[in-house]
Amino acid sequence: MPSRSDLKRLYDVGAQLAPMTHQQQDWPYEISPDAYKAYLQPPHDVGGQASGPSVFEEKEEELWELNTYVTCEVLGWKGVWNSEERRRIGNNDLGASLYYGFPYYGRWIWAAARMLVDKKHISLMELLEKIAEVKARHAAG
Amino acid sequence: MPPAERKSLPARFEPGDRVRVKELPNLYYSRTQMYVRGVIGTVAVCTYTDLKPEDEAWSRDDAPYEQYYIIRFRQKDLWAEYPFDKDTLQTELPDSWLEPVTA
Amino acid sequence: MAHDHDHEHDHDGGHPAAPMVAEVTDFEILEIAVRELAIEKGLFTVDEHRKFTEWAESIGPASGSRLVAKAWTDPAFKARVLADATKASLEVGIDWSQPTGFGTPSDYTEFRVLEDTPTLHHVIVCTLCSCYPRPMLGHSPYWYRSPNYRRRIVRWPRQVLAEFGLILPPEIEIRVEDSNQKCRFMVLPLRPAGTEGWTEQQLAEIVTRDCMIGVALPRADRKADDVRPVHAALRPVPHEEAGR
Numbered sequence: 001m002p003s004r005s006d007l008k009r010l011y012d013v014g015a016q017l018a019p020m021t022h023q024q025q026d027w028p029y030e031i032s033p034d035a036y037k038a039y040l041q042p043p044h045d046v047g048g049q050a051s052g053p054s055v056f057e058e059k060e061e062e063l064w065e066l067n068t069y070v071t072c073e074v075l076g077w078k079g080v081w082n083s084e085e086r087r088r089i090g091n092n093d094l095g096a097s098l099y100y101g102f103p104y105y106g107r108w109i110w111a112a113a114r115m116l117v118d119k120k121h122i123s124l125m126e127l128l129e130k131i132a133e134v135k136a137r138h139a140a141g
Numbered sequence: 142m143p144p145a146e147r148k149s150l151p152a153r154f155e156p157g158d159r160v161r162v163k164e165l166p167n168l169y170y171s172r173t174q175m176y177v178r179g180v181i182g183t184v185a186v187c188t189y190t191d192l193k194p195e196d197e198a199w200s201r202d203d204a205p206y207e208q209y210y211i212i213r214f215r216q217k218d219l220w221a222e223y224p225f226d227k228d229t230l231q232t233e234l235p236d237s238w239l240e241p242v243t244a
Numbered sequence: 245m246a247h248d249h250d251h252e253h254d255h256d257g258g259h260p261a262a263p264m265v266a267e268v269t270d271f272e273i274l275e276i277a278v279r280e281l282a283i284e285k286g287l288f289t290v291d292e293h294r295k296f297t298e299w300a301e302s303i304g305p306a307s308g309s310r311l312v313a314k315a316w317t318d319p320a321f322k323a324r325v326l327a328d329a330t331k332a333s334l335e336v337g338i339d340w341s342q343p344t345g346f347g348t349p350s351d352y353t354e355f356r357v358l359e360d361t362p363t364l365h366h367v368i369v370c371t372l373c374s375c376y377p378r379p380m381l382g383h384s385p386y387w388y389r390s391p392n393y394r395r396r397i398v399r400w401p402r403q404v405l406a407e408f409g410l411i412l413p414p415e416i417e418i419r420v421e422d423s424n425q426k427c428r429f430m431v432l433p434l435r436p437a438g439t440e441g442w443t444e445q446q447l448a449e450i451v452t453r454d455c456m457i458g459v460a461l462p463r464a465d466r467k468a469d470d471v472r473p474v475h476a477a478l479r480p481v482p483h484e485e486a487g488r
Contacts, residue, residue: 040167041175047371047422048176048220049395053407056387060477064272069383070296071279074288076349077296083349084197088170091373104374104389106271113278122281130277138268172424174371176398188427189354209425216420220399225414230398232422 017097043099044091065105072108081115089114149190152208152236158184159242160212162234170198173238181242182214185231193235207236272479299343301481304382305453308430310336311357311380312456313447316435322359325432329355333380340379351378352426358419358458359432365416366431367405367458369397370423377428381456386475388457398422408459409470431458438464 002010031039075081090111091099102110116122154160164179172194188209191197196204216228282288314336315322324332330340330353340353347353355377358366370376371394376384387393397404401418405411412418421429433455439447454460454469 037167042167042169042171042372044372045167045171045175046391046395047174047369047398049391051392051395053403054387054390054392054396055473056385056390056393056408057473057475059386059475061383061481062477063479063481064269064275066297066300066481067279068271068275070293070300071275071282073300073349074292074296075282077292077344078288080282080287082197082200083352084172084192084194085200086350087172087194087373088198092170100391103271104386109271109275109278113274116278116281116287121285121287126281127277130281131273134273134276134280135268138273172372174422174424186356188425191426194425209427211427213419223399225402225418227414227417228401228419229417230420230422233425233427235425 017101042092043096044087062105065103068105068109068112072112075112075115080119080121085115086111147190147206149206150208150236152187152190153241154184154187154208154210154236154239156184156186160184160210160239161242162212163238163240165238170195173234174232176219177212177214177232177234180214180218182212182218184210185213186211188233191235193237195237209233209235210239212239269478296343299348300383303378303380305456306448307333307336307338307382308377308380308453308456309448309451310444311338311430312432312451312462313444315357315432316447317444322432325357326359329357338379342379348378350375351428354427355380356427356429357432358421358429360434362434363416364419365412365458366419366421366429367397367401368421368423368429368431369394371395371398372424375423375428377430380428380430381453385453387472405459408454410460430456433458433462436462436464 072086076083076086086108090107093114094102094107094110098110099107113127117124117127159181160183161181162173162177162179165173167175188211190206190208192201192204193207211231211233213229213231216223216230217226219230279293283290283293311325311333315325321332321335324335333340333355340347340351340355342348358368360366368376369388374384374389376388378384393404398420401420402412405418423429433451435447436450439450449467450462450464452460452462452466452469455462460469
C-alpha cells in the first residue's frame with residue numbers, strides 16, 4: 001500500500017501527463033474541428049512532424065526487453081494475435097500519453113497483457129494477482 | 142500464416158499507373174500515413190495480396206484479400222516547402238486506399 | 245515540481261530523464277507475469293519460447309553484409325536478389341520462413357532489396373512503428389525506432405542524413421522507403437572505390453549495418469559504424485552477440 005505521501009506524489013506525477021496545450025481540458029463542451037482531428041490521429045503516425053536535431057544513440061538491450069519481444073512473437077506464432085492487432089493495441093489503443101510515456105517494449109508488454117484479457121484468455125483479476133505474486137516473489141529474493 | 146487459397150479482390154492498378162491516396166477520416170487505427178493522404182503518386186511495384194489493415198487489426202480473417210502496391214511520390218508533392226526536385230519517397234498501400242487518377 | 249530523478253543517464257536534453265529504477269522494474273514484473281500466465285494457460289510452451297529466443301539471438305547484420313558483398317562480386321546473384329530477395333537470401337544462409345515455418349510474426353516473408361546507383365540513394369524507415377528486416381539485419385537500433393528519426397527522415401532526409409555524417413549532392417535522388425505494411429527492405433549500397441580485387445569476405449567487412457539502412461556509405465577504410473553514444477542496460481541480455 002502506498003503511504004499517503006506516496007499517493008500525493010503519484011497524483012502530482014499524474015497531473016503532469018495532461019497534454020501541453022494552454023487550455024483547460026477537463027471535458028470541454030465542444031472542441032474545434034482541428035482539435036478533433038488532432039485527437040483522433042493515431043499517435044504512431046508521426047512522419048513529417050517537426051522535431052529538432054537528435055543524438056542517434058545506440059541502446060543496449062535489457063533482458064526483459066528481449067523476453068518481451070519473444071513473448072509477443074511467440075503469441076503471434078501460436079495464432080493468439082496477429083501483427084496488425086499488435087500494432088493497433090500497442091501503438092494506438094493505449095493513447096498518446098502512454099505511447100510517449102512508456103519505453104518501447106513497455107508498450108509491447110502492455111499490449112500483450114491487454115490482449116490476453118480482451119480475448120478472455122485470462123481475467124483481469126488473474127493478471128493482477130499474478131503481478132502481485134511475481135512482485136512478492138522478487139521482493140523475497 | 143495465410144491459407145493456401147484465399148479469395149482475393151482483383152487488382153485495379155499496375156506499375157506506372159497514377160493513383161491518389163484516399164482522404165478518409167482517422168478513427169481508432171490506420172496504416173495509411175496522414176502525409177500521403179490526398180496526394181498523387183505512381184505505382185512502382187505490385188507486391189502481394191493480403192487482408193487490409195483495417196480488417197486484420199480486428200482479426201476479420203474472413204474478409205477478402207486485396208492487392209498491395211508500393212507507391213512512389215515526389216517529395217515536392219508531399220511537402221510544399223521541399224527544396225530538392227529529384228527526391229522521392231515510397232510507401233506501401235492496399236487497393237482500398239487508392240483511387241485512379243485519369244489524365 | 246522538482247524532478248527527483250537525477251539518474252546517471254540523464255543527459256544532454258535529447259531524451260527525457262531516465263526514471264528512478266526500482267530493483268526489479270514494473271515492466272520486468274509485467275513481462276514475467278504475462279509469460280507465466282501464457283504458459284500456464286497453454287498458449288505456448290517454455291520450449292517454444294526458448295526456440296524463438298535462440299533464433300532472436302542468432303540474427304545480426306552480418307548476414308546482410310554477406311548478401312551485399314556477394315551481390316557486388318556476382319552479377320547473377322545480384323539479379324536473383326533484385327528479382328526475389330526472399331529466395332536469394334537462402335544463398336547467404338537466411339531462411340525467411342524460420343523459426344516457425346512461416347517466418348516470424350512481425351517480419352513476414354516479403355523481403356526486397358533496394359539497389360543504389362550513382363544517381364539514386366535509398367534510406368529506410370518505418371514511420372508508423374519500427375518495421376525492419378530482422379532476419380537479415382538483426383534487431384533494429386533504438387534510434388531507428390525513435391519518434392525523432394521517424395518524424396524527420398521522411399520530410400527532411402538530407403538534414404537527418406547530415407546528422408549521421410552523410411551529405412549527398414542534390415543531383416543524387418534520395419529515395420526514402422517508408423516500410424509501413426508487410427514488405428521489409430534493406431539497401432544495397434554502391435561498391436566503394438579502392439576495393440578492386442577484394443574478396444567477398446574483405447568486402448563484407450566494410451558493409452556495416454548503417455550502410456544497409458542507408459544512413460551511411462561503405463568506405464574502403466572503415467569496418468565499423470561511426471561511434472555513437474551507447475546507453476548501457478541495467479540488466480542486459482547475457483552473452484549478447486557482438487557486432488550489434
